[in-house]
Amino acid sequence: MAIFIKNYFIACRQIFIGNRAYYLWVGFLSFFILLGLNAYIDQYHRGLILTAMRDQVSWGLYLSNFTFLVGVAAAAVLLVVPAYVYNFKPIKEIVLFGELLAITAITMCILFIMIDMGQPLRVWHILPFIGAMNFPSSLLTWDVVVLSGYLAINVIIAFYVLSRLSIGKEYSMAVIGPLIILSIPWAVSIHTVTAFLYNGLSARPFWNASILAPRFLASAFCSGPAIMLVLFQIIRKCSEVEIDNKAIFKIAELIAYAMAINLFLLGAEAFKEFYSGAVDSYSIQYLYFGLNGKASLVPWMWAASLFNITAFFLFLFPRTRENFTTLNIGCVLIIMGVYIEKGIGLIVPGFVPDTLGEIYEYSPTTTEIVITMGVWAFGALIYTILLKIAVPIYTGKLRFEIKERNVIMR
């Protein structure tokens, strides 16, 4: 017990050791977390009326962020596949940072669901045994299952690898191999299930298209890796972790393929909707051209398309892909492009026009934006803390003697 408490305090201390820049960064994040928390407490007391959501558009910015982040979490698999299955060495070394990102993204997903709920204290009603989980009928319960499973898998893999490294040993593939293989279809499943969540609603023709799940996956394989590329360069700069350029360029190449598929699927959808021109195409018309004079999403969607297409070409050609200036421009464009397309651009048109034909223009309120920024800051803080522990272990700066072997192995 004594060693346990001691361990706890020493681990705590690790988080507080850092230079000025680290403290500034954590302070910066804490500022936004507190702002968000403050706004959330207000929202908790006064209700979701503080958001711009209404009966017509009953999901908004929160669910948009949730959807985007499920994609980011799923994209960890893009690193896992070549790393473990094809044994591509440069990626294998950094796959851990992808898994930590997946853990962070899932945590943020859960938070975005929680802040969207009208009665968050009743969340236990959705759990099996103690609540009344409507499984398998409700896709939302499927999402609970696959997201918590994915979180568990990534936590186990990451912590196992780290705990082995921390005592200076190689991890054993026999232990985590099966988990890694499992995590590949599981990553696909979290995104597919989230797509089906929207897809299965015949009341919403915009979502009720079979192309939705494939589009989800394609765009997730663009945005998730793009975020990772940016993070890898920051990690490389701020620590002694060496990340091979080859790994970065390989991931960039994979993004180009994913984006090609994403753009193709978008084109296929646009053709069907616009050429047939049935009543069902009102939503996509609203999205790209406006409907009955209401057009608040139009500039965003065209910007997203422009970003995605530009980024596609930047990643397609080896010359721009392997130049860090254009590579980073491409990453930022993809992150913004997919964030718009897979966020607001996916959720809101499902509700516009609403099922009785009303066009309610949704535009998030300050409360919504501040709370959303708070969750992002919280996610960034989690990732920072995870890295704060993981990086020194990874670089071999932090090693632990094995006195209490049973504690470590448990």
Add this chain to the structure above:
Amino acid sequence: MRKTVKKMDGIHLDRRTFLKGVALGLAGTALPLNKAGASFWESFFQKHFKEMNDAEIKQVLGRLEREYEEKYKKAIHVGNQKAMPGVIFGYGLDLSRCIGCRRCVYACVEENNQSKDPQIHWISVLRFKKGEKWVDLVESEKYYNPEKVPEEGYFYMPVQCQQCKNPPCVRVCPTQATWKEPDGIVVIDYNWCIGCRYCMAACPYGARHFNWTDPGRKSGEINPQTHYLGNRPRYKGVVEKCTFCIQRTRNGRYPACVEACPVGARKFGNLLDPNSEIRYAIEHKRVFRLKEDLNTYPNFYYFFAYGV
């Protein structure tokens, strides 16, 4: 930096502690710590409605009546009348008669204790222009506001919960907080709904409404005759909907909207009774149901009593 630590546990504990701190902080601002606290925890741990036995339900009804009395300073009866055997309620709406006066909308609000600030309406009356297109919903107008109805060149279609036989809202609810009763009424347990609003995304008829804030209704405006699954006062953050006035119809009365309609456009009755008004309308008039292509099988029938 050489330390003997099992730091995995360290991070984990630390993060968990942090989350706990946040949760407790939130709970501290949220949970009542006065004498209402006991009632709060009773309500927090209330079981799913269908899993409670009669004694437990009675206890819950008593608690609710006490809570409502404290809040609204008047006695409010919360009933739990069960479905009658051999009854499936059906509704008929005569489009050839409706004049778009919205008396049904406001009669419904009076009867069912909806929030008046902000306003929640369980019935939406849509106005369509006769012309190039007839029933394209995007061409309809919900907020029409003329001096007099009916207006020349327009027709009206009220929409409310269609009490589907195959309700998409029930299918998607993650907590089984909404279900179909034996008499065909789709109900919500306002003490079990978590407010995720998945049902609102699933409903093809815009029939489900959310309490975006505390329902604003003065005590004097509360209808004290209520049903647990129907018109009892609701909470912030839960979904509500038309229940065919379950508190009235299960006691042999008409829904408030049927009684309020000045032109007799609204018909109501037992679909299993061959002599009911609704059966007569279905068998003798030109009938259709809204969005039948979605296979929701509404128990709500639109019909034309005479040619337009």
